[in-house]
Amino acid sequence: MRYAYYPGCSLHSTAFEYDLSMRAVLEKLGIEYEELRGWICCGTSPAHCSSKLLGVTLPIKNLAIAEEDGFRQMIVPCASCFSRLKIALHETSENPELKEKVEQVLNYAYQGSVEVRHPLDILYNEVGLERIRESVRENLSRMKVVCYYGCLLTRPPKAVNFDQCEYPMTMDNLLKGCGIEVLDWSYKTDCCGAGQALALTNIVVKLSRDILDNAKQVGAEAVAVACPLCHSNLDARQSEIEQTYKLSLNLPIFYFSQLIALAMGVDKNKIGLQGHLVNPFPLLKKIKSPSSPARPPSRG
Incomplete structure (x- = not known):
């Protein structure tokens, strides 16, 4: 194909x-x-x-x-x-x-x-988890991530129809297949404010705060996304959110494809991590443990 x-x-x-x-x-x-x-x-x-x-x-x-x-x-x-x-x-x-x-x-x-x-659909339903697991070369098992699908990816269900609308699991299962610890949480498909960042900045800041604060509360060290607007709001607005609401977040925002690429052994300098405003490199350094073997990827 x-x-x-x-x-x-x-x-x-x-x-x-x-x-x-x-x-x-x-x-x-x-x-x-x-x-x-x-x-x-x-x-x-x-x-x-x-x-x-x-x-x-x-x-x-x-x-x-x-x-x-x-x-x-x-x-x-x-x-x-x-x-x-x-x-x-x-x-x-x-x-x-x-x-x-x-x-x-x-x-x-x-x-x-x-x-x-x-x-996400192609990787999960065509490539399959078994082949994803077989492609893992790097140990990311110490990374705790929540998967944020946003409000567009699974809606409207009558048109999209590749995952559950309110509680999708495709990204979760793919990242688990890469050996990443994926945490459950309640904000998978809540809206971050999307394209209203300039017109209704205060609303976007609040919505994004709710998402990031909940991610932090469940123990996440990073958020995985599949939407450029979501990435922009959660990454670029994070400093403003911390200042406005007196929070300490420091949550790197990864595209799910960046995490899969890292697990597959792609050079971290070749997938655009330098362009993130919340620096992801300290987290990647923290989870790196050459002395411990990679945990077998989850089959859940």
Whole structure:
């Protein structure tokens, strides 16, 4: 299977580390992919808020390119892009009139032959935990992590439908398979404020505080995410949150792909960790224990 790879705007800019680590993991596993030629912005929040037709047409345009190039599946790492593409597919399948309007704008009759897949879905359901475990080269068993899915990755369930909406476990199980200690917690799918960081900063700071404070309370040393907006709010706002609420957090925010890449032995200097505002290197140094063998990855 050769996948089309849709990075979206974020992975080519502010979330470059997500892109670097995602590609590293795919290559380690021998997964064939090709960046989608001529891809355009999915529209994310602004497009569908201003025009439903625009909000659906932009994602379908990318799928039309993939279809023309013969791809049958497309990897979409960004949670916002993933959500918009899945919703566009759902809405055009449910609304023939809308589909016709989109096709008129694009001058292309999209056949719906391209399946949109999140890498978590592919790694868990296609690659499988056994192969993930076999790929582990580094001991990360001393790292205590909570998995934060955010509000977009599993919603709306009628469109996304690859994990439980309120209590997803795919990321948890993958990181456990890498030998990481994954903690249970109550904020897996709560909203961090997403794209309201500039317009409603105080609300974003509070929502992100709730998430980070709960992560700290359950004993987490780091948070794993799958969304560039979530990463930005939890990482870039963390210092402000500490000052505003008189908290001591110091929780590095990793993309799940960075943690998997580290477990697979990818050089930590090649997955964008230097771009994090909350320095992850002290934690990585702390958990490093050359004298103790790697704990067998969890089969839970």
